[in-house]
Amino acid sequence: MKTIKATSLKRRLIARLLFFHSGILLLFGVIFVGYLVRADEGGVLVSPEFARVAAQAISRAPDGRLRLWETDELAALRRNVPDFWFVARNDRGEVVTTGETPEMYRSMAQHLDRMTFADIRDTTAPFSNLAIIRRASGPAGEFTVFGKGDLFSMTFVVLFLSNLLMIPILGLLAVVTLVATPLIVRRALAGLSVIADEAGRIDIDRRGHRLSAADIPLEVAPLVGAVNGALQRLDEGYDRHQRFIVDAAHELRTPIAILQAKIEASGDRMIAQRFGRDVARLATLAEQLLDLQRIGRTAPPDDVVNLGAIARRVAADLAPLAIAHGRDLEVVDLGAGLVRGDPPAIERVLTNLIQNAIEHGGCRVVIRVDGPVIDVEDDGPGIPIEERDMVFEPFHRLRARQTGAGLGLNLVRQVMDRHGGWVEALDAPGGGTIMRLEFVAAPQP
Secondary structure (H helix, E strand, C coil), X not given: CCCCCCCCHHHHHHHHHHHHHHHHHHHHHHHHHHHHHHCCCXXXXXXXXXXXXXXXXXXECCCCCEEXXXXXXXXXXXXXXXXXXXXXXXXXXXXXXXXXXXHHHHHHHCCHHHCCCEEECCCCCCCCCCEEEEEEEECCEEEEXXXXXXXXXXXXXXXXXXHHHHHHHHHHHHHHHHHHHHHHXXXXXXXXXXXXXXXXXXXXXXXXXXXXXXXXXXXCHHHXXXXXXXXXXXXXXXHXXXXXXXXXXXXXXXXXHHHHHHHHHCCCHHHHHHHHHHHHHHHHHHHHHHHHHHHHHCCXXXXXXXXXXXXXXXXXXXXXXXXXXXXXXXXXXXXXXXXXXXXXXXXXXXXXXXHHHHHHXXXXXXXXXXXXXXXXXXXXXXXXXXXXXXXXXXXXXXXXXXXXXXXXXXXXXXXHHHCCCEEEEEECCCCCEEEEEECCECCCC
């Protein structure tokens, strides 16, 4: 049978939630960047780095006046930006300029003492009207720099910053998902654990039990209803099966009794010997079928039973059968054999085992009672190891032609299960078989 590997609902939910969160954040980032780029009026800005380069190139000459030195960084800016220009003003009102200031900014440059920060954007290429205002420090002090330097794309900045912002958000969502999802699943499916425990306790002796539909998710309720419906149909089928067996066994008793009476009244000893054993086998089968049904219908046994007394009584009843087969029958009572059980059922169990030992064993049968344990030992051929569990199955016979219907030992096992004990077949020390019954000892008064 192929084994189906179960998957964890918590793991599936965590993986799917993380995938969903990542997708939503990515989609939001793309939409956000697209919106900013679209609303950015060109998406190109002047790099504020040029203000620092300009301030670093301004120094004070020996005569006290400001001078602009052609530093390497300033020369690189001139090469990269053909229309490079700036106006720098310090707090004293001293001004240093380079390049050609656009006409539209000349009047604005005269009022740098009133401004410290600005970003002026252009709407169309080649973006010749772009400019910024920044405060920067150099060898000659602090300046307000107004001008145009290198350009950079606003799209890249927005994309970088948005992705940088999404990383901690995604990390926070991942942590929340990993912690919250197991708690939510455990709380939502708490009712299923109760149902699983209830289902695990359902067996053939607890018919009529149904799974509770309380405290379970609405999505699981149809499954619980379907299981309860299946249990109802199984109970009904089991009851029909049991009624059929009981009715059939009862109906068989009458024709079997009539057949026995006719055989005994025939006056023909050969016919009586020939058919009497088969008719007795049919009668035993009918009684065993009824016994199997009584076991499932009676209340759990609770009487205090003396196993030694029952063993002696059953041995006395079967003594004529043992004598007829030339067997020695012995009871060894080691005492303290008090158990809780049903005396008639225990008698039927011992009767079955002793009859089997007499009919299929050797020359000697010993019933040994030791506390809550009864051993029925014979010195016959024994039971092969591979058959010792199978002999307790219904209609299983050790040898195909042996007498009996194969229900006796199955009846023994069911009675022992009903009593909370067990039965097993063992090797006898001197050869043969020991059928061991172990009951639950009754508490001592």
